[in-house]
Amino acid sequence: MLKINNNLPRVAVIKNIITETEQVKTFVLDLSLGAEPGQFVNVWIPRMNEKPFSVATDNGLETHLSIASVGPFSQKLHELKVGDKVGIRGPYGTKFTCESGQHLLLLAGGYGAAPLYFFAQKASAMGCMVEFVIGARRKDLLLFTDRISQLKNVNLHVATNDGSAGYNGFNTDLMTKIVEEQKIDCIYTVGPEIMMMKAVNLAKEKGINAQISVERYMKCGFGVCGNCVVDGLGVPTCISGPVMPLEKVLQIPDFGKYHRDNLGKKIYY
Amino acid sequence: MADLSVEFCGVKFKNPIVLASGVLGVTADSMAQVVRNGAGGVTTKSLWPREHIGHNGPVIISTEYFMLNAVGIPDAGPEKAREEIARYREVCGAPLIANIVGGSMEDYVEMAGIVADLKPDIIEINISCPNVEDELGKPMACSLVKGADVTRLVKEVLAKKGVNIPVTVKLSPNVENIVGIANSVISAGADAVTAVNTLGPGMAIDIDFAEPILANRVGGLSGPGMKPLTVKYVYDIYKTLKCPIIGTGGVLTGRDAIELMMAGATLVGVGSAVWFRGQDVFGQIVAEMNEWCDKNGVAKVSDLIGKAQK
Numbered sequence: 001m002l003k004i005n006n007n008l009p010r011v012a013v014i015k016n017i018i019t020e021t022e023q024v025k026t027f028v029l030d031l032s033l034g035a036e037p038g039q040f041v042n043v044w045i046p047r048m049n050e051k052p053f054s055v056a057t058d059n060g061l062e063t064h065l066s067i068a069s070v071g072p073f074s075q076k077l078h079e080l081k082v083g084d085k086v087g088i089r090g091p092y093g094t095k096f097t098c099e100s101g102q103h104l105l106l107l108a109g110g111y112g113a114a115p116l117y118f119f120a121q122k123a124s125a126m127g128c129m130v131e132f133v134i135g136a137r138r139k140d141l142l143l144f145t146d147r148i149s150q151l152k153n154v155n156l157h158v159a160t161n162d163g164s165a166g167y168n169g170f171n172t173d174l175m176t177k178i179v180e181e182q183k184i185d186c187i188y189t190v191g192p193e194i195m196m197m198k199a200v201n202l203a204k205e206k207g208i209n210a211q212i213s214v215e216r217y218m219k220c221g222f223g224v225c226g227n228c229v230v231d232g233l234g235v236p237t238c239i240s241g242p243v244m245p246l247e248k249v250l251q252i253p254d255f256g257k258y259h260r261d262n263l264g265k266k267i268y269y
Numbered sequence: 270m271a272d273l274s275v276e277f278c279g280v281k282f283k284n285p286i287v288l289a290s291g292v293l294g295v296t297a298d299s300m301a302q303v304v305r306n307g308a309g310g311v312t313t314k315s316l317w318p319r320e321h322i323g324h325n326g327p328v329i330i331s332t333e334y335f336m337l338n339a340v341g342i343p344d345a346g347p348e349k350a351r352e353e354i355a356r357y358r359e360v361c362g363a364p365l366i367a368n369i370v371g372g373s374m375e376d377y378v379e380m381a382g383i384v385a386d387l388k389p390d391i392i393e394i395n396i397s398c399p400n401v402e403d404e405l406g407k408p409m410a411c412s413l414v415k416g417a418d419v420t421r422l423v424k425e426v427l428a429k430k431g432v433n434i435p436v437t438v439k440l441s442p443n444v445e446n447i448v449g450i451a452n453s454v455i456s457a458g459a460d461a462v463t464a465v466n467t468l469g470p471g472m473a474i475d476i477d478f479a480e481p482i483l484a485n486r487v488g489g490l491s492g493p494g495m496k497p498l499t500v501k502y503v504y505d506i507y508k509t510l511k512c513p514i515i516g517t518g519g520v521l522t523g524r525d526a527i528e529l530m531m532a533g534a535t536l537v538g539v540g541s542a543v544w545f546r547g548q549d550v551f552g553q554i555v556a557e558m559n560e561w562c563d564k565n566g567v568a569k570v571s572d573l574i575g576k577a578q579k
Contacts, residue, residue, distance in 0.1 A: 263320060
């Protein structure tokens with residue numbers, strides 16, 4: 001009945017730091033927690049804070065976390081050097097799933113490319129055909145494009161808001177075009193909620209499956225504190241998500257409309 | 270099927286299992302989901318008269334033996350409380366216990382006035398959170414006088430407003446004489462007591478970092494290991510005062526819940542167990558109580574209240 005002692009931080013040493021873009025660094029940690037694509041881990045900096053981050057790769061030996069410098073915690077992480085230590089616990093949450101031989105569309109906005117790259121590796125290895133649609137404001141903010149284009153059976157589609165690379169416009173336009181021209185079995189999406197809402201609407205309209213990474217303000221990571229509970233379903237996204245199937249997301253009235261802050265107050269998009 | 274319904278301070282619950290304050294309970298829909306998962310009622314996370322920022326993370330750690338938390342009672346304040354309690358009433362019919370907290374006597378008075386207008390079924394006064402010690406935890410929870418004063422002030426506010434909402438006071442286990450404090454709050458007008466809040470505070474140190482793990486360094490201890498203490502506190506309070514009690518602390522199973530009822534509890538709070546057994550723990554506990562009652566020829570679970578005292 002009782003769970004094994006897996007809910008305390010473990011010390012991880014930073015083996016390597018890769019600068020991906022001016023905002024994003026990938027931290028290569030020297031241990032695996034057995035995370036699957038879509039799951040997240042809590043990263044702890046003693047005497048500061050603990051925050052959840054989606055996993056960009058877990059190869060059984062190392063954990064890769066691609067982290068944008070956007071707030072005090074991630075800024076502090078960006079100051080760390082190879083050889084420094086952080087605490088890490090998890091993995092938490094649900095995973096992206098697919099069946100071998102399927103034709104998948106992955107829609108990534110901004111940093112969402114990192115967890116979807118992890119999933120694309122798995123889908124490629126399972127013999128799926130993958131249309132990887134990635135978008136950013138401009139060319140130098142695109143994440144992981146080189147790595148994605150090296151994957152077998154994965155077609156990379158790029159959109160930038162300013163036209164500096166690929167299609168000049170939104171990645172959701174590319175998604176719609178692909179879905180109209182090809183038979184897609186399932187759409188997977190990670191990124192800004194307004195973008196993901198477009199994927200949800202398209203999937204619903206076309207009657208295709210979708211798996212959506214729902215992001216809410218998580219504190220504990222394992223369904224106790226209640227801060228990340230979505231309305232409608234009333235479930236914590238840290239355990240019933242972050243990856244949720246289309247039919248569940250359609251039962252969340254706040255999706256695409258509002259989320260809640262660290263005090264539980266509604267913040268409208 | 271045994272009759273699992275109980276009446277607590279005049280409020281009817283379809284079963285004795287209630288969500289304890291502090292776990293889930295941030296929003297109406299979260300609490301409604303707890304009821305769908307089998308609970309007979311819910312307690313809100315502590316409500317403040319203004320915004321209150323919680324602690325940094327880690328806020329909760331747990332092993333198979335215990336949970337240690339210092340979430341720090343975050344809350345967005347009265348506007349959110351109004352909206353969420355009103356929505357809860359729309360989506361769920363099970364009784365709602367509104368847990369209120371403050372940093373001073375004035376806060377409790379203000380919050381009592383606010384919450385009285387929201388018409389919860391029961392008001393629970395939190396005077397005992399061990400991880401916000403600097404603000405209020407120790408002084409009020411552990412003092413006969415202050416616990417009684419808060420109770421009296423809250424009851425006066427309710428009387429002035431002409432509302433008749435039962436009040437329970439959530440007690441700290443971290444005191445020398447819990448029965449004395451229970452007696453003082455009951456004498457001051459409380460209708461019931463909730464026994465007990467988390468233990469400690471305790472501390473866990475990560476030996477690889479040589480650092481306390483919780484950002485707050487210390488946190489309230491809960492989980493299955495504390496159940497024998499809860500049983501004893503409930504037993505002692507019931508023996509002396511015969512007052513209605515919400516027994517809470519360390520309950521994981523239907524047998525645990527029945528044990529607390531036999532000690533004297535009418536309602537049984539369940540919190541940390543959502544980590545130990547999952548979000549549907551409420552329904553699991555209720556099913557186990559039912560099964561035990563059927564096997565032992567107990568027709569009404571309310572007959573078990575205080576049974577071990579006889």
